[in-house]
Amino acid sequence: MPRPPRYDQSVLLDAAVELAAAAGPAAVTMAAVAKQTGTPNGSMYHRFPQRAVLLAELWLRTVGHFQEGYLAVLDSDPEPRRAALAVARHVVAWSRAHPREAAVLLHGPDAFDRADWPEEYAVRADRGNRRVLAAVSGLAEQLGATAPADAERVALALIDIPLALVRRHLRGVGRLPAHAEDLAERCAADLLATGR
Amino acid sequence: MPRPPRYDQSVLLDAAVELAAAAGPAAVTMAAVAKQTGTPNGSMYHRFPQRAVLLAELWLRTVGHFQEGYLAVLDSDPEPRRAALAVARHVVAWSRAHPREAAVLLHGPDAFDRADWPEEYAVRADRGNRRVLAAVSGLAEQLGATAPADAERVALALIDIPLALVRRHLRGVGRLPAHAEDLAERCAADLLATGR
DNA sequence: ATTGAATTGGAGCCTACTCTCTATAACATG
DNA sequence: CATGTTATAGAGAGTAGGCTCCAATTCAAT
Numbered sequence: 001m002p003r004p005p006r007y008d009q010s011v012l013l014d015a016a017v018e019l020a021a022a023a024g025p026a027a028v029t030m031a032a033v034a035k036q037t038g039t040p041n042g043s044m045y046h047r048f049p050q051r052a053v054l055l056a057e058l059w060l061r062t063v064g065h066f067q068e069g070y071l072a073v074l075d076s077d078p079e080p081r082r083a084a085l086a087v088a089r090h091v092v093a094w095s096r097a098h099p100r101e102a103a104v105l106l107h108g109p110d111a112f113d114r115a116d117w118p119e120e121y122a123v124r125a126d127r128g129n130r131r132v133l134a135a136v137s138g139l140a141e142q143l144g145a146t147a148p149a150d151a152e153r154v155a156l157a158l159i160d161i162p163l164a165l166v167r168r169h170l171r172g173v174g175r176l177p178a179h180a181e182d183l184a185e186r187c188a189a190d191l192l193a194t195g196r
Numbered sequence: 197m198p199r200p201p202r203y204d205q206s207v208l209l210d211a212a213v214e215l216a217a218a219a220g221p222a223a224v225t226m227a228a229v230a231k232q233t234g235t236p237n238g239s240m241y242h243r244f245p246q247r248a249v250l251l252a253e254l255w256l257r258t259v260g261h262f263q264e265g266y267l268a269v270l271d272s273d274p275e276p277r278r279a280a281l282a283v284a285r286h287v288v289a290w291s292r293a294h295p296r297e298a299a300v301l302l303h304g305p306d307a308f309d310r311a312d313w314p315e316e317y318a319v320r321a322d323r324g325n326r327r328v329l330a331a332v333s334g335l336a337e338q339l340g341a342t343a344p345a346d347a348e349r350v351a352l353a354l355i356d357i358p359l360a361l362v363r364r365h366l367r368g369v370g371r372l373p374a375h376a377e378d379l380a381e382r383c384a385a386d387l388l389a390t391g392r
Numbered sequence: 393a394t395t396g397a398a399t400t401g402g403a404g405c406c407t408a409c410t411c412t413c414t415a416t417a418a419c420a421t422g
Numbered sequence: 423c424a425t426g427t428t429a430t431a432g433a434g435a436g437t438a439g440g441c442t443c444c445a446a447t448t449c450a451a452t
Contacts, residue, residue, distance in 0.1 A: 005398085005399070006399070006400075006448095007399090007400090024306060024307070026222060029438085029439060029440080030439075030440065030441080031438085031439060031440085032439095039400095039401095040400065040401040040402060041401080041402065041403090041441090042399090042400065042401055042402065042403095042441095042442090042443085042444095043399075043400055043401070045440095045441070045442085046398085046399065046400080049441095050440080050441080051439090051440065051441090108367065110220065110367070111220070111307070149373075149375055149379075152373075152379070153379065155364075156357075156360070156361065156364065156379070156383075160360040160361070160363070160364050161352075161357055161360060161383075163360070164352070164356040164357060164359070164360035165352065165356070167356070168351075168352065168356050171304065171306075177345075177348075179345055183345075183348070183349065183352070187352075187357075187383070187386075187387060190383075190386035190387065190389075191383065191386065193386075202418095202429070202430070203429090203430085225408085225409060225410085226409075226410065226411085227408075227409065227410085235430095236430070236431050236432060237410095237411090237431085237432070237433090238411095238412085238413090238430075238431060238432065238433090239429075239430055239431070239432095241410090241411065241412085242428090242429065242430080245411095246410080246411080247409090247410065247411090
């Protein structure tokens with residue numbers, strides 16, 4: 001019986017991503033998203049009761065897209081070493097394919113006012129992170145890493161270093177060079193080398 | 197003949213750093229810095245004609261401190277390989293010793309509204325960056341790196357990866373584990389290994 | 393056709409912030 | 423001591439953005 005929505009949430013989030021990528025999280029104002037999509041001010045507050053919810057949804061959708069592919073690649077190869085190298089490459093490749101979403105990720109949740117999110121959203125964000133962390137730890141174990149410092153090394157190789165590579169280039173010229181995937185894979189291979 | 201200043205610029209910048217580290221660059225408002233230091237609103241605008249100048253000075257002072265130490269360590273050892281490893285360690289050690297300033301650095305200049313800075317400040321920031329980049333490139337050359345991709349690898353090892361390590365921990369619990377320096381050095385050593 | 397919940401559209405309130413303006417205080421020099 | 427120069431001090435104008443409110447509109451279900 002209700003009237004169907006006219007301004008789709010996903011359209012609003014698309015605009016929000018674009019604004020965040022182009023001018024930073026602070027540029028994601030209710031007014032800016034409304035203007036960009038032609039939505040009236042009041043309608044924005046039907047989809048998102050507060051700005052913090054808009055930012056939270058924006059973050060969760062983006063990081064969800066990323067993690068989905070990340071976990072898929074991790075699980076795609078039963079051989080742990082190959083899976084690790086593939087996932088390091090994947091982070092770079094995904095960022096190349098989705099530069100705007102990657103720019104959002106590089107800002108991190110705090111830049112999207114994580115402190116103001118309703119608890120539900122913070123919980124969902126944590127759950128996603130733990131899922132990835134657990135998958136990486138599992139891989140580290142298969143690779144023979146036992147100490148917590150080893151798990152950290154693997155996380156550095158499979159998450160932080162590929163993202164550092166992406167950051168270096170997206171913050172600069174804005175294009176990832178063709179060999180970035182190779183570099184990420186090589187760093188990962190070095191760090192995963194056993195017997196160290 | 198002039199009346200001596202009562203509110204020192206460095207004191208205001210100290211407060212600004214603290215605010216930025218604790219609650220992000222957006223928390224560095226003229227009002228917040230004034231309140232924290234007991235300065236009246238109007239006096240702020242004697243030191244910093246606009247907020248953008250406050251943010252620019254904050255950034256330049258912080259990054260200057262960092263780069264000063266960085267270059268000193270780079271030059272402290274004539275043997276390029278040892279200098280490289282020392283500098284990778286240094287990034288982590290400096291961040292441990294100056295957690296608030298490190299937090300500022302991790303936000304990057306754009307978060308401090310670099311686009312709004314008067315040109316003079318942007319030029320100074322560029323000059324500093326180029327100086328470090330040149331030093332790193334010089335080291336890369338001494339290490340036998342020739343292709344631009346090699347220089348990038350060295351920059352990744354001596355700047356981005358140590359910073360990624362710092363970011364991982366400062367964004368989390370807020371304390372750097374004791375072995376972080378070792379990890380940074382090891383990553384650097386792996387990446388600098390010749391004949392690859 | 394009627395009903396009523398959901399949605400839209402927009403005027404405008406409120407807060408927080410940047411920045412201006414004016415008056416006054418302190419100090420060096422002639 | 424008079425004077426010029428610079429700093430302090432505070433009030434408040436102007437503005438941007440988050441958010442509220444409410445009347446008008448739409449449309450599925452009855």
